[in-house]
Amino acid sequence: MTADSHAPIRADARRNRDQILAAAKVVFQAQGPDVPMEEIARSAGVGVGTLYRRFPDRESLIRAVAQDSFERVLAEVRSVALEEPTAWATITRLLAHSRELRVMLQLALLSERAHEIITRDPAVRGIRDEIFGLLEDLVVAAQREGSLRADIGAGDIGVLLSLLVRTFPAADAEVAGMMLHRATALILDGLRAPGTPLPGRRLVQGDLG
Amino acid sequence: MTADSHAPIRADARRNRDQILAAAKVVFQAQGPDVPMEEIARSAGVGVGTLYRRFPDRESLIRAVAQDSFERVLAEVRSVALEEPTAWATITRLLAHSRELRVMLQLALLSERAHEIITRDPAVRGIRDEIFGLLEDLVVAAQREGSLRADIGAGDIGVLLSLLVRTFPAADAEVAGMMLHRATALILDGLRAPGTPLPGRRLVQGDLG
């Protein structure tokens, strides 16, 4: 009686699907959105045929990976907001410590083409809108708390996050970590109220492409 | 007209080389480091054969483009330092307004592979070292001036610059410009003395890979 036309999907198929998503996420981040499909399949431990049965082309795989990642971020934003005492602490923690958030943005910024594919997908857009709704609430709250400078919008937070998720050009992994932490701290310094006035206007979700 | 058999290169050959470099720079930035060689040749107005005569493979073209770009930056840093009254003003202007600097870093960060190619090239390294020498001087001077926070090294400036040269995920070009200006201003706010202490240590040139 389930209305779902694809039925509950067999357990082994489900496992394969998950493996593929996980592998694709890793491989996309490491090698970009143009990695050979064969490589994704291999690193998921399946044949290419299986990969293509689940995801009929590269686009649909990218979409699925993005959707999975966006969902994880949404869940995390919700739980962090519950755990942290203030909006500023929530923003800070997300900005500085969320691995899911990094992954999500790295996927979204992989390439022009990946960005378009993700942006055009209605499911992903829906989740993105939810995340942004929460972020806007956090921004307003943190400004009321007096911790976040007033001339900042949720879109600005998005922009700054998009900067911090890039790979850092470091000599080694330890230094890369330090770069991330220092740049993050410095940007948090910049975000703290009151700050010298910024040019332009508060950026909102719609300003992001 | 010197007797030296390699040196003066015929004028038209020189022109070809310059056209290719200019075209490649544009095309690399617009389409990434994997654009078909044919496309580069076409947009330079020459045949692929000519492209390959000048630059025996993609690597060598990338190296040449990088070298050209790094040289321009070196020249610019020198002239800006002469024109501006303070070290802080020099840093600010470079960070906020140097197109050459943006282009140079965008090339260097095009891709993992491009980064390696550039980094490994001795000629480019030489120029980069000169640029960094000047930058270190500027950092020290600006800290003496009391404008730049003390816990920052030239490497940190490099890191922050590397963030700001990325393409911004904007809905349109105007907003993209605003994103750049606002993010730059906010980071400059963060750079201003004194700031809350940053984690780790001052980063120096050697920390960049």
Added chain:
Amino acid sequence: MTADSHAPIRADARRNRDQILAAAKVVFQAQGPDVPMEEIARSAGVGVGTLYRRFPDRESLIRAVAQDSFERVLAEVRSVALEEPTAWATITRLLAHSRELRVMLQLALLSERAHEIITRDPAVRGIRDEIFGLLEDLVVAAQREGSLRADIGAGDIGVLLSLLVRTFPAADAEVAGMMLHRATALILDGLRAPGTPLPGRRLVQGDLG
């Protein structure tokens, strides 16, 4: 209910087999002999697994479809011969109006490979021989009647039929029907006694490959 272990096949299995044959016949005609097996299975309403259980490979499916079709034609030729008053009327009716005959020949002419597969199958050959025996009798009888020109053999009738079963290159289905009817009528005109002498000799069954 016989004790024989292979014979009666379970009713549902029988139904599956019939559905597959019917679907395959339709799909082969519509899409050629290379349609994906999955598509045949789908249009028969079964899984590929079931298709392969019944027919271990494409060849055996083609053979089975052909055999089924040839049997239907044999039955039809017999009944038409009984119903029509003259041999010429029988030939005319078969040539102009038999859907089974069209289908059979279309299958046999689907492709070089399909033709070979069918031709090589002993069961199909047997049925074909019976059909041809009847056709030869009809030809002789019609020539005795004086309606069919004398320099024609059963093989010639086969050839002319093979022409008429092709898809006509018509702008729409109605015109296609008209093409078929007009070409059929014109060929019947050509078949009528006496006619100008044809080159070569009467063609017989053995001349068909």
Added chain:
Amino acid sequence: MTADSHAPIRADARRNRDQILAAAKVVFQAQGPDVPMEEIARSAGVGVGTLYRRFPDRESLIRAVAQDSFERVLAEVRSVALEEPTAWATITRLLAHSRELRVMLQLALLSERAHEIITRDPAVRGIRDEIFGLLEDLVVAAQREGSLRADIGAGDIGVLLSLLVRTFPAADAEVAGMMLHRATALILDGLRAPGTPLPGRRLVQGDLG
């Protein structure tokens, strides 16, 4: 000063192009429109790359082969019309002996898809229209001569031709030849005035899809 933007094409390139067209024509007829591109390339004695340089995809190759073939037929129809004393003789000779015409129609009838590709191409359509114009003139003239039955249009001739160009299901090549000659003769018998009235109406060019 030639306006032709692609310049006169190099002699060796021209030769390759011609070889590819010739090879493709043969291979398409022998193996259908889905032969591996590699096979076409091989039988033309070039690499696949060369094939793709000249014809960016299978469609464009099919179009080019068709155009070439249609042009040959147009030329032949013109010259045969000049050589033969009557319109009926012209029609007869084309129908019975034109190899170019057979090839052209076999290409056009290769497959549903090939037919569409060819039909949609404006260049090919133009040539086809010219051929048909000539054919219509011939039909009218032959009917005036009293040789061709009156209830036939140029479209009918096209239909009958389309029947005769199919591969005959013969045991060997010699018999296949005989089948073609006999079927042709019989159809010519059917075409001769006056004939028993055909159903429907005269078919014209527009009736062909």
Added chain:
DNA sequence: GATGAATGAGTATTCATTCAT
């Protein structure tokens, strides 16, 4: 020297067939 033609290796994708559920 310049040009653009030729080559062939690299990758995406499809589908026949096998096999676990």
Added chain:
DNA sequence: GATGAATGAATACTCATTCAT
């Protein structure tokens, strides 16, 4: 027995690089 998931071989097409004109 039925199902549909997994596999991998086959094939289209792209592009870096070489070489004839």
